[in-house]
Amino acid sequence: MPRTIPHLFESCASRFDINVMMMEKRGDSYHSSTYREIQVEVHRCASGLMSLGIVPGDRIGIISEGRNAWVVAELGVLYAGGISVPLSVKIEELSELKFRLAHAGCRMVFVSGTHVRKVMKVRGDLPDLETIILFDPNGPLAEDEIAFADLQDRGKAYLDIHRNVMDHRLDAVREYEPATICYTSGTTADPKGIVLTHRNYTANVEQCAKHLPQPEGFTSLLILPWDHSFAHTAGVYLLMTIGGTMASVQVGKSLLETLRNIPQNIGEVRPHFLLSVPALAKNFRKNIEKGIAAKGILVQKIFSKALAIAYEQYGDGWNGGGAFRKPRHPVFLLAETMIFRKIRASFGGRLEYFIGGAALLDIELQQFFYALGIPMFQGYGLTEAAPVVSANTPAKHKLGSSGTVMPGIEVKICDENGNALPVGEKGEILVKGENVMVGYWKNEKATSEALCGGWLHTGDIGYLDDDGFLFVLGREKSVLIGHDGEKYSPEGIEETIVAHSPYIEQMMLYNNQSPYTVGLLVPNKEAMVQWLTSRNLSSRTDEGQEKVLIMLQGEIDRYRLGKKGVFPERWLPAAIAVMGEGFTEQNRMLNSTLKMVRGRIAEFYRNRIDFAFTPEGKSIDNLQNKMIIRRMEERQG
Structure with a gap:
């Protein structure tokens, strides 16, 4: 055929x-x-x-x-x-x-x-x-x-x-x-x-089917x-x-209305699996946690304790044995009966797993859904590869990774000179296989830069571990570059800070051979106004502005040495520029997969970035940040 x-x-x-x-x-x-x-x-x-x-x-x-x-x-x-x-x-x-x-x-x-x-x-x-x-x-x-x-x-x-x-x-x-x-x-x-x-x-369909076999008649929304x-x-x-069924989301009068239809449609379609991206996964989690909070402090405590028990037992999936064996701890069993089972029912009751693509998926977010009994298996791909290159599967997964490479696809990690690197070393991810594109339409220059000797230069940085799992660290073009030429992918820092702070909506780090890293911080305005109000403070006063800025600084400082120390000190922002407007698709600072368009953001906020590299701008309570905080509460009002 x-x-x-x-x-x-x-x-x-x-x-x-x-x-x-x-x-x-x-x-x-x-x-x-x-x-x-x-x-x-x-x-x-x-x-x-x-x-x-x-x-x-x-x-x-x-x-x-x-x-x-x-x-x-x-x-x-x-x-x-x-x-x-x-x-x-x-x-x-x-x-x-x-x-x-x-x-x-x-x-x-x-x-x-x-x-x-x-x-x-x-x-x-x-x-x-x-x-x-x-x-x-x-x-x-x-x-x-x-x-x-x-x-x-x-x-x-x-x-x-x-x-x-x-x-x-x-x-x-x-x-x-x-x-x-x-x-x-x-x-x-x-x-x-x-x-x-x-x-x-x-070819990519064949590769996916071999890597993650699915039974006839599976359904997805x-x-x-x-x-x-x-x-x-x-x-x-x-x-x-597989003779499966694909359902579409009910179209609303606007994009927002269409998105709001998703939870109800999931319950109606009762999918066996869902394709997801980090932005959707975070929204699912946010709604779940909102529902738990509404049930009171006791349910919240049981939920949190059960998650901690599951995180410890499951590990990264691979070191937990790679099998989905539920903990027998009494608190977990109570949560399973009272909470987890109902959450799964809200997804239709048949959902076996999510398959995640696009941007990096925070490991803690993966652990969260794994604990609930509806694991989110991260994969890696790009349109130029049609697009799936690797993926975790129920049979073989390691949370935090992008899974193992699909059959029929070759992946190698190379340095800047195109030399293959050994296992565990970071470099550019190169891909080869029948799934790789033939080129870019009417763009021979871009095609010759991306394709060389049958290998697709992805522009993504990552490494392969001893078990054959691919870890994707970020885009080569988005890396932070220190004044000494050292490079670091910022996505892990940005995702972690945003995921664990209720006061930070978005964060973009910037360092282009500069003496230190600058963070462009989009605050969660509603949460910050509540923080101020609960302390009888106002963003209209110097005291309120200074205290809320110090609080934001503290949200970043949690990750410095002597505290959490999760990330290298030099790549954490030494200066913070608070943004008055978020990064959105409408202002073209997010693309259609909700990834930050870093070049456009850096260009648009060039003056703010330059100011952050001055002695005055390096201080968190500089006049520009204070002005943004002052306007924040005015807009809320």
């Missing part, structure tokens, strides 16, 4: 024809569609596109929340020999949307009702864009617009006459041809279009954006191979 995505789906639709493939909430309940039913829709979509003149190699964009039509549209594009260009629904800057559509040269674009206005605003600047296909038409359509339902009707009519034409087009798709162009999150000047072939995807390659491979395509 040809190793392309359409042929993979044809095989799965034949094997699992009556299995439920997709679940979509319409009104008050979820509706199911079988593999056979989705296959019929895909054939009609592909034929509809062909009737509109799509030819092999044409690029077609998709901008929509997760839904049945998303998968039907992408498969339809691929059946017709086209190239899918999945775009983030979180793109708000019209210039970014226009760049991607223009750079890819999209002839058509599928778009949901929530995002159609953005496309309409840039369509006049896109000479290649011929047709807009609307999932949710509202009102009369222009000449260059067509409703998705009408496209399907055209496809049905086309199939009745030209069935052999679509079959021929499908058979002509080759595994080495591009399937998607996925754009990076724009952490540099212009995002790069990552070209992934059909074989890149099918795909809560990550569907344009992410992680959701593509580990969600949509991997589920296909």
Whole structure:
């Protein structure tokens, strides 16, 4: 069988024809569609596109929340020999949307009702864009617009006459041809279009299936954006191979409303596993702890004690024997009956584990979910690798690591000169395998820098341990560089400080060959106002400003030598600049996977950073910090 995505789906639709493939909430309940039913829709979509003149190699964009039509549209594009260009629904800057559509040269674009206005605003600047296909038409359509339902009707009519034409087009798709162009999150000047072939995807699906076998019929609620390659491979395509079911989150009137639907939808879908990223994991934990706090001090004490018992027994999973054996301590058993079982029930009662990707996942966060009986297995990947490279599994895991490398993938750690390093030494992570991209769209320079001798230079720093587990320390471009040239990845410090301080919302460390490290600190304004109020202080007075700043300094100083001493002293911030505004996607200081866009943050706050390297700015109670604290309470009021 040809190793392309359409042929993979044809095989799965034949094997699992009556299995439920997709679940979509319409009104008050979820509706199911079988593999056979989705296959019929895909054939009609592909034929509809062909009737509109799509030819092999044409690029077609998709901008929509997760839904049945998303998968039907992408498969339809691929059946017709086209190239899918999945775009983030979180793109708000019209210039970014226009760049991607223009750079890819999209002839058509599928778009949901929530995002159609953005496309309409840039369509006049896109000479290649011929047709807009609307999932949710509202009102009369222009000449260059067509409703998705009408496209399907055209496809049905086309199939009745030209069935052999679509079959021929499908058979002509080759595994080495591009399937998607996925754009990076724009952490540099212009995002790069990552070209992934059909074989890149099918290879990674095979690798994942061998590494983490799943039984037929597993169900997942795909809560990550569907344009992410992680959701593509580990969600949509991997589920296909086991005849599994993929459910979409109920779409709200806004992104925030959609996110609020997730807990209820989890209970309705009752998934066997969930794909997650650190931001979602932290939000799940926050809600769990909020619920525990509402039950009173006794329940809180039992909960905390049970967690401590579980942390000690399980260790990192590997040194705990690698098996999931529950503690027999009476307090843990009490918590299991009173608390943990109910928490698992809130996730539908069938959830076996989370699979985590994207940014680094704090080990304590992993231990937390492990203790609850729904472990969160961290993996490592990047879109350029389609994307999964390594992952922890129920059978073999070490918390704090990114798991062992997938079968069929090679990983080596190299120094700055490209020399392979021995086990345990830190360097750049290089990846090789059939899953590795062919390059960046229209960017030979970036391609030659990323691919060398078949090896993908990831730009990530990490090491392999004696047991074969990969530890990812952070991005090479995000490392702190001391005045003596020594380097250090900041993510561990930032994550730990934020995770363990109720008063710090975000933290970015900065050191570019400087005498010391500076921390850009985004405070939790609500928590700080409560702290001030409980002490009869006000941020409008010098005393209140100084005391709250000293408190923030103390939150950092907990990690210095003589106290916790968890991190090297030189990389902890010697100066702190308190920020009046958080890092968000809206101000473009977080990308679509909620990672900090460090270059943009450093550039925007250049004056604050420069001031922090002066004698006056190094003091926590400098005038700039005081001014931010003063405004904080005014805005709360």
